[in-house]
Amino acid sequence: MTPEHETEVADMIVGATGALRIQGGGTRDIGALVEGDVLRTSGLSGVTLYEPGALTLVAQAGTPLQDVAATLAAEGQRLAFEPMDHRALLGTSGNSTIGGVVAANVSGPRRIQVGACRDSLLGVRFVDGAGRVLKNGGRVMKNVTGYDLVKLMAGSWGTLGVMTEVSLKVQAVPETEATLVAEGLTAERAVGALSAALGSPFDVSGAAFVSEDGKAFVRLEGLDSSVRYRATQLQSGACQGWSVVEGDKSAALWRDVRDLTALTGGDSTIWRLSVKPTDAPAVLQKLGNPNAVCDWGGGLIWVDVPDELDLRAAVLEVSGHATMVKASEAMRKHVPVFHPEPAPLAALSRDLRAKFDPRGILNPGLMG
């Protein structure tokens, strides 16, 4: 099913007799396996409103991400939260949609500076599991009118409703970017340096560690003179002895961090862990120092581990959670993809889903 209007989405949901698999571009095949008819949002396409002077863009949910990016680039703007492209890692193809990005709350390296996708999301329109057409938020930067369902819809993986339109805050592309680079660091030294850089006044927009070769990266963006100044300041402080990579080379380096080039191509299971940044070295050690990309100053760990390893047991002692992003079908059937929640929160989430999707037909069980 590929509806072309919001009302068609509503009709299809009302008429559904069984489970629906909600799909944008199908590039992020993550979650427990869902059996059911596919409802694709790719027919709901197009930028409906773009005001560069107000930093706001409204688009139909099925609009290809590349179209959104091109529209913004024409005005020297971009999505601030730097969404990851999952295709290479997951071996998927097709075109990511803006609605899919929002449904998965996909947030890249700049999350530490500007927030996640959910922080850029200003408003949503969606059809819930009862076929009701609903809206929340709007297209203005500040909005506390009623409950914030905008945040709830971001990262709900199509389990609460089918998004039909999203409204986003966008960002001007800065004049320059540069990255400070170090090599041969242990996780502990790297995370220490990243914490120091992030705790400086120098407005860091990326802070990552890649275990292969022990590389650490700190990104600065802004006016040319300002980037130079801050790089020099950091080189005499948190990043002593680090070299500087500029322009396109810097951008390429962050694309690799964002899209996990270092973890791409293998067959093993890929996990995504969200932890307190300074816990990262201990977590990696407990996992036997696997091949890892640590973004967000260490707070976001992507690892490549053998199936037998009980990864959650290793992180249960620290605050945080783990998502199994890439795994065999067998693993996805037997291991919860999303981190099991404590009982009271699981009950709240279950009851919320029942309100939004009383028949339990929208991506049932995908999030556990």
Add this chain to the structure above:
Amino acid sequence: MQMPDPDRAILARKDRIVARLHQVLPAHAVISDEAETRAYECDALTAYRCPPLAAVLPTTTQEVSDVLKVCHDEGVPVVPRGAGTSLAGGAMPTADSVILGVARMNDVLETDYDNRFIRVQTGRTNLSVSGAVEEDGFFYAPDPSSQLACAIAGNIAMNSGGAHCLKYGVTTNNLMGVTMVMMDGEVVEIGGAHLDAAGLDLLGVICGSEGQLGVVTEATLRILHKPEGARPVLMGFDSNEVAGQCVSDIIKSGILPVAIEFMDRPCIRATEAFAGAGYPDCEALLIVEVEGSDAEIDAQLERILAIARRHNPVELRESTSAEESARIWLGRKSAFGAMGQINDYMCLDGTIPVSQLPHVLRRIGELSKEYGLDVGNVFHAGDGNMHPLILFDANKPGDLEKCEAFGADILRLCVEVGGCLTGEHGVGIEKRDLMVDQYEPDDLEIQMAIKDVFDPKWLLNPAKVFPLDASATRRIAAE
């Protein structure tokens, strides 16, 4: 403003309810004497008052849980209260409710600079959160005007903003985790020191839920290192349109100031008479502030000033010292006081797309003539968050009603042009009945369904946010 009639059965059980509260709290933490409960009869929306049945001031999460268990068991509505600075009536009680104040819960529980967070009890004031980390060079970014007095609990309930959120975001963008007590007394932990919580974004729903889903007792907040410096520039223009266009051009240029503040002529004149900041007598005035090292500030201001010059400003005032910077901010910071000097005022906070600024200001001017009430506009222009201040005389019969009708027209106008009723103050009781202008019945229904999940008996702050007739069946079923 209508509030539901108090439940007579609850009023009749006052002694028993108070006795049960005394069983779970120290004596000084329960206030039930009629003279003393009067201190809790309103928040900063002072036009409406009603003393509560009782007020409690617990000091621990466990005590909050114990109080809520008693109230849940007795079927007594609970109105959570931070510092009582809400302009929307968010903390206004009803006669049959218990005020649960967190003001005595103000400890710092943990400070972690390596991971850039602070964990506090939520009765702590906004400014004292920054105060706790200031010596080490850090700060907590959201800065509502009431930051000296307002509590983090209220900031979370209303998802408060401030002048600097253009760069740093509002409360929800800086809140990492909470300890929350549910109405039945259960304590839940959501999020924490890691950047994103697992599962559905419950934290996102709780922030801004106006104390209707649970009582947040502890919060993990993101802290940042302070910038090396900040400096404002003042610009005067001879029309609102031109000033509005200048705001849009600055934003489009790619420079992100930390604040862009806007004042119109009535407000400029009032603040000049009051504070004498030396503002030019013009139609519209902008204060734009940028951050960084001195050289970085110079580079940003150079571009901003070049944009401003293209719009033929009647005045461009740069600052060369801390004193001059303070003087530029002086008028803006005393704007509310200046308007209050003239008369009573009502402060609105509808938000509009920046492009609609000139149209909305013109329409507000026309409405001002129709209603015969003066209005001054001072607001966060970068994000379209308006703050029209309508002047009225509280002692003149009918003036308050006229002012409220005028205010409602302005808020409907904000919605009409693609904006919203409230950008940072919250709905409370003040904008409750206007919710139908922004949302369809189903949009409100799904929000109320969320409250059903968190608070099935509708005991937490029940007569707020939703129009009374929309929530009536739920509130009555709960009785």
